[in-house]
Amino acid sequence: MIKVLGICGSPRKGATEWSVRKALDIIGSYPGIETTFWSVRGKKIGPCIHCDRCIREKTMCVIEDDVREVESLILETDAILIGSPVYDMNVSGQLAMVLNRMRPHYLVHPGGLRNKIGAALSVGGTRHGGQEMTNLAIINFFLMHEMLVTGGLGGCYNGGKIWSKDDRVSGAEKDTVGADTVVRLAQGMAEAVLVAEHGRARARELMAESGKVDAGSSPLRDH
Ligand SMILES: Cc1cc2nc3c(=O)[nH]c(=O)nc-3n(C[C@H](O)[C@H](O)[C@H](O)COP(=O)(O)O)c2cc1C
Numbered sequence: 001m002i003k004v005l006g007i008c009g010s011p012r013k014g015a016t017e018w019s020v021r022k023a024l025d026i027i028g029s030y031p032g033i034e035t036t037f038w039s040v041r042g043k044k045i046g047p048c049i050h051c052d053r054c055i056r057e058k059t060m061c062v063i064e065d066d067v068r069e070v071e072s073l074i075l076e077t078d079a080i081l082i083g084s085p086v087y088d089m090n091v092s093g094q095l096a097m098v099l100n101r102m103r104p105h106y107l108v109h110p111g112g113l114r115n116k117i118g119a120a121l122s123v124g125g126t127r128h129g130g131q132e133m134t135n136l137a138i139i140n141f142f143l144m145h146e147m148l149v150t151g152g153l154g155g156c157y158n159g160g161k162i163w164s165k166d167d168r169v170s171g172a173e174k175d176t177v178g179a180d181t182v183v184r185l186a187q188g189m190a191e192a193v194l195v196a197e198h199g200r201a202r203a204r205e206l207m208a209e210s211g212k213v214d215a216g217s218s219p220l221r222d223h
Helices: 014-029 055-058 067-076 092-100 131-144 167-172 177-209
Strands: 002-008 033-039 079-085 119-125 159-161
Touching: 002 131, 002 159, 002 177, 014 033, 014 119, 014 159, 014 167, 014 177, 033 067, 067 092, 079 131, 079 177, 092 159, 119 131, 119 177, 131 159, 131 177, 159 167, 159 177, 167 177
Parallel strands: 002 033, 002 079, 079 119, 119 159
Antiparallel strands: none
């Protein structure tokens, strides 16, 4: 089965969780795809303290908390959908901490996330409250980790965008325009996941035949 992981960056069971689950339901209805949901809600999550132990010792983050759960889910999955509530036109603090803590991935598992599919959605209390900016922050995380990004089918621009009117699930449910972007994001993501998954093996063959470096084993760039 192809695995798609949905990460929710809201500390509440609110509009963001509703939106991520809605997208996962659609993605999981495509052939051969199974989905997993993970949320920051109720989790013990500490910030990166820039101790640099990950760099010095080439280890995943040494902080022992619930980020460990998502660390391994990210490695095992073929694609990641991240949804965040918009906080000050950006991702939530909880999600930012999780993303910061993924820094060691490129050291410990070079190429581990390369060419996995990423997609973003965000939920603001205001119609134009920074959803596009928030999606961009998430997309930048995917790009940093060498992932391939889809914004969904035409009309979604850079991902799903919901206007909750600060009314949790019932607010999100009323935003039919926003819900359409979530549906089209999910459809575009499922399609991209299938294309990537079925093209990956052939891409490896072609690279091997032409003597190109295998994507999973290229050396780390020295920063
Ligand atoms: C600290 C904080 C900052 C916020 N900043 C914004 C913002 O910049 N733009 C916006 O549209 N909504 C903002 N909101 C509102 C939330 O994005 C909105 O209520 C969202 O639906 C919450 O998602 P949830 O229901 O999944 O928790 C903010 C909320 C909080 C708590």
